[in-house]
Amino acid sequence: MIKHLKYILFFPKIGPDMYLTHWLLFFKPFRLWFQKRKMIKIGVGSELRPYCVIDGTKNVFIGNNVIVPENTRLITDPSDKNSTIIIEDSVLFAPNVSVYATTHTFNSTELPVKQQALKNSSTIIKSGAWLGVNVVIMPGVTVGKNAVIGANSVVTKDIPDYSVAVGAPAKVVKQLTNQNKI
Numbered sequence: 001m002i003k004h005l006k007y008i009l010f011f012p013k014i015g016p017d018m019y020l021t022h023w024l025l026f027f028k029p030f031r032l033w034f035q036k037r038k039m040i041k042i043g044v045g046s047e048l049r050p051y052c053v054i055d056g057t058k059n060v061f062i063g064n065n066v067i068v069p070e071n072t073r074l075i076t077d078p079s080d081k082n083s084t085i086i087i088e089d090s091v092l093f094a095p096n097v098s099v100y101a102t103t104h105t106f107n108s109t110e111l112p113v114k115q116q117a118l119k120n121s122s123t124i125i126k127s128g129a130w131l132g133v134n135v136v137i138m139p140g141v142t143v144g145k146n147a148v149i150g151a152n153s154v155v156t157k158d159i160p161d162y163s164v165a166v167g168a169p170a171k172v173v174k175q176l177t178n179q180n181k182i
Contacts (some may be wrong), residue, residue: 039058072095074099097134100138119139137149143158
């Protein structure tokens, strides 16, 4: 029981399964204190909302004015400093977004995938990007500045600045310019 209690209090994770600490996200004064204590960097005006999940809180860097809404998942490998998620300023998340900096390899047919190595990399979401409902960002991807990712898209490759990408896998369908009206 002591081991389990230490895990809940000190493991670099935020989520509903961390029941002794997750309740702090429901109350704004506690939320602001807790997220500063748990995260290595979270900018001014940024907030983690209840029911978000962050694995590897010390590998997630959140800029200014970012709200991480309910059911959002930010997943890194807490044991590897190369497994990072960088979210720059003013990124807009819709609910149910998943951003990954780690995934399983599956090279061996002899071993279950669960027992094979992890592949870790850095995932970056540049400032002003908008991630629609149910978007999945895979490890090693960079989403460009002010890029828009449509709902239910799976981003497997870098998305350039000022682009609109949709689909699974996501493909750029439009470049934003000053003449475009959204």
